[in-house]
Amino acid sequence: MLTKRANAVLHKWIATIVSIQLVIWLGTGLYFGLADDPKASGNQFRQKVEHKSESLQTPTLVTLKKLSSELSGAKRVSLVWRLDKPYYLAFFQETAHGYQKQSVKWFDTETGALSVINKNYVTELAQQSLKHAEKNTLVENATINLISTGTKDIPSERNAIWAVALNNTDNTTIYISDVSRKVIAHVDDHKRLKNLMFQLHFMDYFNTGGFNNIFSKVFALLTLLLAITGIRWLFISKVWKGKFVK
Amino acid sequence: MLFVGLQVFIWSATGLYMVMTNIHYIHGEHLQKPSPVLNVSSLKFNHADVLKSYPNADSISLFNRVGEPVFLVQEGRESALVNATTKELMPKVTEQEAREIALFQFHDSAGVIANISYLKDSAPSELSARHLPVWEVQFEGIASPTFYISESSGQVVTKRHNPWRIFDWFWRFHIMDYLHGEDVGNVFFLVVSITTLLSTLAGCCLVYQRVLRNFVQSSVRKFANKWTKGRTTHVN
Numbered sequence: 001m002l003t004k005r006a007n008a009v010l011h012k013w014i015a016t017i018v019s020i021q022l023v024i025w026l027g028t029g030l031y032f033g034l035a036d037d038p039k040a041s042g043n044q045f046r047q048k049v050e051h052k053s054e055s056l057q058t059p060t061l062v063t064l065k066k067l068s069s070e071l072s073g074a075k076r077v078s079l080v081w082r083l084d085k086p087y088y089l090a091f092f093q094e095t096a097h098g099y100q101k102q103s104v105k106w107f108d109t110e111t112g113a114l115s116v117i118n119k120n121y122v123t124e125l126a127q128q129s130l131k132h133a134e135k136n137t138l139v140e141n142a143t144i145n146l147i148s149t150g151t152k153d154i155p156s157e158r159n160a161i162w163a164v165a166l167n168n169t170d171n172t173t174i175y176i177s178d179v180s181r182k183v184i185a186h187v188d189d190h191k192r193l194k195n196l197m198f199q200l201h202f203m204d205y206f207n208t209g210g211f212n213n214i215f216s217k218v219f220a221l222l223t224l225l226l227a228i229t230g231i232r233w234l235f236i237s238k239v240w241k242g243k244f245v246k
Numbered sequence: 247m248l249f250v251g252l253q254v255f256i257w258s259a260t261g262l263y264m265v266m267t268n269i270h271y272i273h274g275e276h277l278q279k280p281s282p283v284l285n286v287s288s289l290k291f292n293h294a295d296v297l298k299s300y301p302n303a304d305s306i307s308l309f310n311r312v313g314e315p316v317f318l319v320q321e322g323r324e325s326a327l328v329n330a331t332t333k334e335l336m337p338k339v340t341e342q343e344a345r346e347i348a349l350f351q352f353h354d355s356a357g358v359i360a361n362i363s364y365l366k367d368s369a370p371s372e373l374s375a376r377h378l379p380v381w382e383v384q385f386e387g388i389a390s391p392t393f394y395i396s397e398s399s400g401q402v403v404t405k406r407h408n409p410w411r412i413f414d415w416f417w418r419f420h421i422m423d424y425l426h427g428e429d430v431g432n433v434f435f436l437v438v439s440i441t442t443l444l445s446t447l448a449g450c451c452l453v454y455q456r457v458l459r460n461f462v463q464s465s466v467r468k469f470a471n472k473w474t475k476g477r478t479t480h481v482n
Binding site for chain 1: 251252254255257258259260262264265266268269270273275280281282283284286287289292294297298301302303304307308309310327343402430431432435436439440443445447449450453454456457465475481
């Protein structure tokens with residue numbers, strides 16, 4: 001058991017180490033409680049994309065047997081529509097969450113050929129996901145890049161994504177997954193501020209997109225010790241006895 | 247200070263649990279086996295055959311369910327299962343089938359089902375109501391792993407175990423929304439956060455006074471002496 005003096009010394013030195021981080025945790029925690037959620041979501045100008053219109057005709061589909069060599073090892077083969085065109089989407093590695101590393105192949109359902117998307121597809125999808133009076137001009141003047149190494153805007157994403165960076169006042173970037181071929185996020189400066197707050201709260205200084213990192217573990221442990229020594233000090237010190245018990 | 251100190255203890259203890267336990271483990275991803283590989287060369291029917299019966303389908307997925315290939319047809323929020331061998335619409339998942347699906351997909355091949363129940367109208371707090379109706383399959387074990395299996399699609403829609411349940415309760419204590427665990431902006435949380443922030447800033451002042459002031463002052467003094475000495479040498 002710690003002596004009173006050892007308890008006080010321990011409390012003082014732990015406080016020296018964690019004080020700034022404690023202020024950051026409380027400040028960012030307050031931000032999460034007070035932040036304007038709809039604005040911080042980045043979805044101010046986002047709308048849902050309908051990938052399959054109701055009036056579409058029944059497509060011609062190649063049989064899966066013709067693709068059997070390509071589908072060796074597949075765990076699921078789905079017929080899906082993207083921008084009114086049907087595709088076979090084969091999953092070779094399924095994950096619980098879309099952001100985890102996945103292994104898929106896309107096939108043209110008419111020819112059976114492997115399908116890849118290009119800037120035209122990305123431009124069209126980005127346009128459809130925007131509800132903005134000048135959306136055509138915005139997307140036409142946008143910078144489009146395929147990112148395979150991760151981005152600070154979506155740190156948890158482990159798959160290749162297309163980034164459509166608009167030249168607007170909020171610096172909106174539309175992210176499209178190369179795996180699902182859907183819009184996964186609109187990120188603007190409001191959302192980036194929220195991301196920064198999460199990064200500080202989680203101590204995610206290596207941009208992993210999570211909180212299971214060594215910094216947060218060490219500081220959480222030290223803060224728990226700080227709280228325990230603080231409460232102990234409060235309860236057992238002469239100050240407590242003198243001021244509150246008498 | 248006592249009240250705030252107690253909440254700081256709760257924040258640090260719950261936070262420590264959250265950062266120490268891997269989030270994928272908390273989600274129970276290890277509880278479910280990976281899906282088996284499909285054998286498309288022996289298929290009797292294809293997506294095209296199913297699409298004729300369901301022309302408005304949003305997606306048609308082929309996968310193995312307890313060793314047999316099935317098509318899952320998704321149309322809006324509705325779903326239906328079609329047997330890929332007979333092309334027949336499969337009836338809703340029965341209790342026996344739910345047991346088979348759960349045992350087939352559970353990570354521990356020696357797993358034993360402790361309890362199974364049908365949930366139609368109300369969902370427990372650990373399950374989103376949009377998944378109803380479901381079969382709740384509880385396995386034996388200290389972590390009380392539970393699979394929720396959709397009655398219409400036969401898929402495991404949610405997995406839960408005690409580490410998740412502890413995480414959920416700790417989250418409620420962390421954001422001080424003890425009833426629903428959703429509202430980070432509740433008044434209680436805001437009042438205690440602001441009070442704690444002020445206490446922490448006061449603590450930072452104490453740290454500066456008791457620990458850092460001497461160090462900072464001596465460093466400034468050393469720097470000033472060095473700078474003055476340098477200037478004197480330069481002038482001479």
